[in-house]
Amino acid sequence: MTPSLRRRHRLIWVVSAFLLPILFIAALWVIPEPAIDGDFNPPTARPYSEPIGQASTEAFSGVLRRDGNLPGWQLEVQLKEHLAAASIQLYLAENGQRRRLLGHLQAPGSYFFHFFPEAAPSTDVLELQLYDGIKRQALKELRLPIQGD
Amino acid sequence: MSTQYTAVIWNREKKRYDRYLAGLIGLFLLAFCGLTLALQPEITAETLIIRATGTTALLLLHLTLMIGPLCRIDPAFLPLLYNRRHLGVTTFFFGLIHGVFNLIQFHSLGNVNPLVSLFTANVHYGSLSNFPFQVLGFGALVILFLMAATSHDFWLKNLGPKAWKTLHMFVYLAYGLLVMHVLLGVAQAEHSPVAIGFLGMGVVTVISLHLAAAFFGQRGQFTAAAGEDFVEVCGLADIEDKRAKVCLIGKENIAIFKYDGKLAAVSNICKHQHGPLGEGKIVDGCITCPWHGYQYLPENGCSPPPFTEKVSTYELKLVGDRIFVNPRPHPEGTRVEPVEIPRKHE
Amino acid sequence: MESIIQSFVTFLGVYAAAGIVFALPFSFWGAPRIDPAAKGSPLGFRLLLLPAATALWPLLLIKWIKALQT
Structure with missing residues (x-):
């Protein structure tokens, strides 16, 4: 991998590390509908x-x-x-x-x-x-x- | 390597890889279907196929995404990388079966075109809780299709490594779309804590591995100050025989190989998919890329005939047991006489 | 909303149809034109080119035309 490619990967994953968990939790938060059984x-x-x-x-x-x-x-x-x-x-x-x-x-x-x-x-x-x-x-x-x- | 193209290159290792892959998928499908049938005997065949193929695709995508950072953290995982494209194409096919069955079961009952129905069956695009998760899956499948369709070396060469790599980096977007597709799909329908728990574990694993590789996986690499003719890199003893030391000087990414009592330096970046040559070995006198086995002669950076790939070469000098490299590259394929290591150092 | 999606899906259909028409001649005559290494390659390889040729046909058409001009 070239250094610039490596930097791009790092940026993508730093952003994902914030974004994905936030969306994940937000989605669970706003769908408060547990099925009974x-x-x-x-x-x-x-x-x-x-x-x-x-x-x-x-x-x-x-x-x-x-x-x-x-x-x-x-x-x-x-x-x-x-x-x-x-x-x-x-x-x-x-x-x-x-x-x-x-x-x-x-x-x-x-x-x-x-x-x-x-x-x-x-x-x-x-x-x-x-x-x-x-x-x-x-x-x-x-x-x-x-x-x- | 490129002399003439064939459909699929299968050698002994790749066949073994594919056999393991098929075995793993078979076992997973058996376990998944068995467990589902035990817990929900009333499930229809269509629903079982949809769930089994979707789950398999998701699992395979997780594996595909974990291989890259694992290899950076520990080269022992490199054999997994060697045939990753078959894993990727398999992922797409499972996703495709999942998608087609969904279109048939969920969107072909009315008189509307199934694809139109996919986008219009639920139009709560402004809401997170009711968001049409199917559309996210469709987006991810389109990306996986483009990647699978262009996975042959022909496309790598003719779209250019830069455009090709950019296209294939969209897999990260596809991953995000798929995670939300599964999460919203499962949570909107049943809130199954088991499914959501597994998905959460997968997301945490993939993100942590990539962050770990990005920040700690820089083994064997260091940066020396630019601006001098020759830059001191390391000692002779720091390089194992038939292996390399990688150094980053300014923008030059250089691999210094030690083999047969000699030293030679070439660009660390393979012409094929920009794989890290310096993490490979000297096999049969050739530098062999750890990713897909592309080979180069250490003294001139050329692939052995009849192949035509070439990488840059660099001047080295040995002072005592310290290795110095000139970070100005020679044009690709230029012969540079390897530095002989005096006997007392061997 | 519905009409936008309807026209998007129609566009997708037309694009794909044009791609399919383009892909066959491309994989047999275009590919060897833009990449000499594809000359005389086996049928399996040419069939494998079809999906991507269908998806990326405008780009490949430009490449093919450029290769014909040189």
Whole structure:
């Protein structure tokens, strides 16, 4: 390497050493949206024993369950049709606004998600939204009334 | 070296290099797909291919970028550098598969041209949190394509080493784009701490290695004052047999070789890709560049026939056991009689 | 925004199409013109030139014309 080339490399990496970590941290800072359980939901989960709410549309249905011996709630979502979207994210929503990311759906089928009641924006109704993470638009919505005790 | 071009030069070392590379990639793909399928059995084949190829490309780019500074810090890594271009081209191909599958899966469902869809599916260009990360990946892939496409020696020679090197230094931009592409893509979708953690470790490793090489990797080099006819550089004992001492005097980057009881000085910069000749060895009587094996005769800086590369040569003198060099270069390929080392010093 | 991107992608398409048309004759006749070492080189090498010739065709066209004039 020639000395001038070496200087150029040094300059590039000194600048990168500042810029990349700043962008890295800034990006994590402004995307405060951790998925609840996210992709790590055990797919073979068995349904909890006690249904406390369910609703259905043509596109997808949801059953909310709990189990006296286990903490939290379990949501089973059944995707019934193939949606023409590549990245389907399932959100807990409030008046059409996405609040918490529950996880991802792919091909039609059954998916289980576990979360704590505190994560739900409302105690009367669970508002679910399927969202296209690539095109950034809502795909389908479902309102699931929760039966109180 | 340039007599006539062939498509790909494969010798025994390069074949071995490529076998190791293929083995490494195979093992990584097996581990990645196995782990993904165990954690997410419901994943579709397309998504698995997209994730596996993207991750492989990212891993290979990290390796490619780590080789340069590692070699500067410790020459023991030089064998990795020898065939780095195959590593780079492989990186591009994995990136290409990733990109094409993404275009098919994410952007070809509508009636819009997939490329237009890539740029318009998400137009939050002013926002960091919602930034269309796909566009960053596209930019990086274009750079990797240009580098892979021009990686043959034909392009090095005909675009000129300066333009070629400048083009290939865009890999650093591609790296920055890719890091943000992956970070935004992963963070916007799932915030996976494992993926973000690995990416962060990769970024820290690459940056630290490059900084370490830039500031501490100057082994065997020093600067002497300019303006004199002959400049004292080092003692005879400072140079190992068949090796060189590199010195930077003014703008002259000089390699002084000791071999067969003689001393000779040539430019430290190889004609091929500006590799550091002074970090190479004398093999079969020829200075051999550690990067790609280009060879030069020490006494005249010419590649042995039929090759035609030439580098500058310099005058040396020996006073006692101290070596002096005249930093004014002779025209490339000028014969300079090597300095004989008196027997008592050998 | 959409129309800018649409025209950019169209431009990219036209540029690439022109590059493809240029690349074949370049790799067989242009390359040996600008670099004598490429004369009589094997088919594999010539095919390997195609991607970069497609991407950099305006630059190479200038080089080829200059080589023809000398």
